[in-house]
Amino acid sequence: MDKSEIKGFIAKRVAKELHDGDVVNLGIGLPTLVPNYLPEGVHVTLQAENGTVGAAAAGQYQPEDKFHIVNAGGQPSGIIPGGSFIDSATSFGLIRGGHVAATILGGLEVDQEGSLSNWIIPGKMMPGMGGAMDLLVGAKLVIVAMEHTAKGNPKILKKCTLPYTAVNCVHMIITEMGVMKVTDKGLELVEINPEFTVEQVQAATEAELIISPNLKSMID
Amino acid sequence: MPKFTTIDEAVKLIKDGDTIMIGGFLGCGSPLKFCEALSKTGVKDLTLICNDGGFPEGAGPTGQNYGAAWLIANHQIKKIVATHVGINPNIAKQNFDEKTLEVCLIPQGSLAEMIRADGNGLGGVLTPTGVGTLVEDSPYCLGKQTINGRDYLLMAPVHADFALIGCTKTDKAGNCWYGGTTSNFNIVMATAADTVIVEPDEIVEVGEIAPEDVRTFGMLVDYVVK
Incomplete structure (x- = not known):
């Protein structure tokens, strides 16, 4: 798989975790592809933390007004019929208050305790947490969707080395190699991409994987 | 009742060392003309409280600096309290390389509530x-x-000397209506500053904004600028 295929492959698998009627917040990048792959009959409401409930999915709108309607990346966006515009305090009230069913976001590092780091590399880069810390503590389901490694180096670790975005918050990690669930005992590999062996997945993962006795293929 | 004045007059209110809040999310909902005009005054050593640093030149919808980015590009900010500054590389440059800009990052939902707390009398x-x-x-x-x-x-709680608010329509009593996603931080910021300055796209007659559509109440607004 080349890079662009990998992103679509991960997004397609993530989409299967969403349920009809869910309110979902998508991070920037790969997560924005997820609505393109929703199973038939599954419709979700996108929440954009900058102020939209019922945001139009990427590519599903004609930007008309670049000055007044933007998405969480500041890019021109749209709203679906039945949607609403809200202010920041209300938006994060919905997020922290547990009214958002799922958030899907990427990570620099994620660990077997379900902690995630994705907002700062001390001394090098400090983009900031934006809304990520609130989403991680508030959303009922947290899915990290990312490439399994960065330049060949594991991103799924025993313990994050970068400052945390939030601790013990991730429920599921979905990569091009497999699907992992965060459990009390550690990371459980529950699905695998048949292009890889379990040994290959483990070799690309610093955390020790628990292999599910019911390990399934990621591909239907 | 708010005073109605020009942007060029209103920017003179802001002095060296003041703390300012600028509404908006990556410039959407920011008082765009006011930010540009403030960058021309040379006022300096400002503390800026905002969601982000706006889009730098070449990246935003106008191609120019967008929103708060004007003030950062012009080195007028000594400290920024924000949630995300990765879109405007001038901030990292002034923080890491030039060491002239202090950056304090706060989670977005927390910052909104901290501003709201101040404006709503909470500790x-x-x-x-x-x-x-x-x-x-x-x-x-x-x-x-x-x-x-x-x-x-x-x-x-977080308080400022000035809240600089962008909105879509303001009526002659200072009531504000926000189109699309422009309300964002403007709503809370308009409650949490000594002086509130609003830059609307359009000034309308009283009654043109229905009472139930007013999001920032005229009683909170000190100046409306055009």
């Missing part, structure tokens, strides 16, 4: 956001409390 915000992270070391974090078995951070 702080208890939020689960940031527990176990560097936010615990922030000067704005006043401690940790456990309530019903869950940990919360106590975050300080």
Whole structure:
């Protein structure tokens, strides 16, 4: 798989975790592809933390007004019929208050305790947490969707080395190699991409994987 | 009743060393002309409270600096309190390389509530956001409390000398209506500053904004600029 295929492959698998009627917040990048792959009959409401409930999915709108309607990346966006515009305090009230069913976001590092780091590399880069810390503590389901490694180096670790975005918050990690669930005992590999062996997945993962006795293929 | 004045007159109110809040999210909902005009005054050593640093030149919808980015490009800010500054590389440059800009990062939902707390007479915000992270070391974090078995951070209220608000329509009583996603931080900021300055796209007659559509009340607004 080349890079662009990998992103679509991960997004397609993530989409299967969403349920009809869910309110979902998508991070920037790969997560924005997820609505393109929703199973038939599954419709979700996108929440954009900058102020939209019922945001139009990427590519599903004609930007008309670049000055007044933007998405969480500041890019021109749209709203679906039945949607609403809200202010920041209300938006994060919905997020922290547990009214958002799922958030899907990427990570620099994620660990077997379900902690995630994705907002700062001390001394090098400090983009900031934006809304990520609130989403991680508030959303009922947290899915990290990312490439399994960065330049060949594991991103799924025993313990994050970068400052945390939030601790013990991730429920599921979905990569091009497999699907992992965060459990009390550690990371459980529950699905695998048949292009890889379990040994290959483990070799690309610093955390020790628990292999599910019911390990399934990621591909239907 | 607010005073109606020109942007060029209103920018003179802001002095060296003042703390300003600028509404908007990556410039959407920011008082765009006011920010540009303020960058021409040369006022300096400002503390800026905002969601982000706006789009730098070449990246935003106008191609020019967008929103707060004007003030950063012009080195008028000594400290920025924000949630995300990765879109405007001038901030990292002035922080890491030139060491002229202090950056304080706060989670977005916390910052909104900290501003709201100030404007609503509350002594702080208890939020689960940031527990176990560097936010615990922030000067704005006043401690940790456990309530019903869950940990919360106590975050300080945030106040400014000036709140600079962008809105879509303001009526002649100062009531504001926000189109699309422009309300964002403007709503809370308009409650949390000594002086509130509003830059609307359009000034309309009283009655053109229905009372139930007013989001920032004229009683909060000191100046409307055009």
